[in-house]
Structure formats: C-alpha cells, structure tokens
Amino acid sequence: MFPRYSVTPTGPALLPSVHWGAAGTLLLTSLAVMGSPGPVTVSLTAAGSAWGVRRCAGYLAGTITGSAAVLAAVATGTTAVLLAVPGLRVALIVISAIYLLWLAWHIATAPPVAAQATGNPPSLTGGLLLGIANPKAWFAISAVFDSGHLVVTPVTDAVAKAVALTPMIVLISTAWLLAGASLAPVLRNPRRSRIMNITLAVTLAGATVIAAVHQPMT
Numbered sequence: 714m715f716p717r718y719s720v721t722p723t724g725p726a727l728l729p730s731v732h733w734g735a736a737g738t739l740l741l742t743s744l745a746v747m748g749s750p751g752p753v754t755v756s757l758t759a760a761g762s763a764w765g766v767r768r769c770a771g772y773l774a775g776t777i778t779g780s781a782a783v784l785a786a787v788a789t790g791t792t793a794v795l796l797a798v799p800g801l802r803v804a805l806i807v808i809s810a811i812y813l814l815w816l817a818w819h820i821a822t823a824p825p826v827a828a829q830a831t832g833n834p835p836s837l838t839g840g841l842l843l844g845i846a847n848p849k850a851w852f853a854i855s856a857v858f859d860s861g862h863l864v865v866t867p868v869t870d871a872v873a874k875a876v877a878l879t880p881m882i883v884l885i886s887t888a889w890l891l892a893g894a895s896l897a898p899v900l901r902n903p904r905r906s907r908i909m910n911i912t913l914a915v916t917l918a919g920a921t922v923i924a925a926v927h928q929p930m931t
Contacts, residue, residue, distance in 0.1 A: 779844015
C-alpha cells in the first residue's frame with residue numbers, strides 16, 4: 714500500500730493545495746481581460762501584418778518582457794506603491810500614448826507587404842518600454858490578479874498566479890502577432906496592403922485614445 718500524505722493549505726506542498734476550479738476561472742478571466750483588444754495587442758497585430766513574424770520577433774519579446782515585469786510588480790505589491798506616487802499614472806499614460814501614436818504613424822506609412830525588406834519594424838526596446846508603460850496592462854493584470862485566490866497563504870497565492878499568468882502573456886501576445894501575420898498573404902496587392910496598414914494604424918490610434926481616456930488620471 715502507498716503511504717498517505719495529509720496536505721493542508723499551509724503545508725509545504727504547493728501543488729495539492731491549489732484550488733483548481735479557481736485556477737480555471739483565473740485563466741479564462743485572463744483571456745477575456747488581458748487578451749482583449751488594447752494598445753499592445755492591436756500594435757502586435759498591426760506590426761505582424763506590416764512586417765511579418767520573423768522581423769517582429771524582437772518587438773514581441775519586448776512586449777512579453779514588459780508585460781511580465783508588470784505582472785511581477787502586481788504580484789509583489791509594487792503596483793499599489795508605484796501608482797500611489799503623484800503623477801506617475803499620468804506619466805505612464807502619456808508615455809505609452811506618445812509611443813503608440815508614433816507606432817501607428819509608422820504602420821500607416823509602412824511599405825506594402827511585397828516591399829517589406831525596406832521597412833523598419835518596431836524594436837525590442839520599444840516593445841519593452843510599451844509593455845511596461847501600457848496603462849491597460851497595469852489595470853488589466855491587477856484586475857485578473859485580484860479576481861480570486863488559488864492558494865490560502867498570500868505569498869504562495871501570488872507565486873501560483875504569477876506562474877499561471879506568465880504563459881498566458883506569452884500565448885496572448887504571440888496569438889495577436891500571428892493573427893496579424895496571417896493577413897500578409899492576402900495583402901500582396903500594394904493597394905490592399907496600404908488600406909490594411911492604414912486601417913490597423915487607425916484602430917491602434919483609437920485603442921490608444923480609448924485606453925487613455927478610460928484610465929483614472931489621479
């Protein structure tokens with residue numbers, strides 16, 4: 714007979730103490746909230762359409778790293794401290810809005826798909842800064858993080874959520890980039906490519922304005 718083990722929520726074994734029903738709800742919530750259209754997700758789609766997956770790999774890595782940094786800040790409680798600093802929230806919104814509008818302009822003026830070799834895709838550094846400065850990430854990740862408890866103890870609960878949500882950031886970001894890149898084969902015609910680039914750029918600019926307007930400024 715195998716020996717029996719008694720595992721309590723405060724015991725050393727994290728895995729058996731996880732509330733798996735709550736974990737499923739957390740992942741579904743992350744798909745709905747973190748995966749919804751926003752400045753970063755729309756920018757990934759637009760960049761994938763304009764420059765393709767390979768040339769935007771650095772930008773993808775940057776946005777993932779930036780979003781993961783926001784997740785770490787939320788998990789450690791740093792978010793509440795940072796957003797309590799006067800003016801920091803406004804600075805985040807302004808910085809991300811300026812970069813996204815700049816990116817929207819470059820997407821709108823990007824060369825057609827057939828001539829992508831001469832284009833300049835967004836960089837890893839740009840993705841990193843945007844991932845950190847994106848106001849939607851701070852509030853969306855915070856909302857998902859506070860939506861339930863996976864483990865009774867606060868520290869292990871934060872660790873469990875960070876472990877669960879990090880792959881979701883990678884999955885969501887990659888899916889939006891691939892979605893944009895999937896449009897490329899039908900955009901070989903320069904006119905269609907130009908129309909799509911402008912449409913995605915306008916959508917990105919609109920998402921940026923909406924995200925900025927709907928975030929509390931104080």
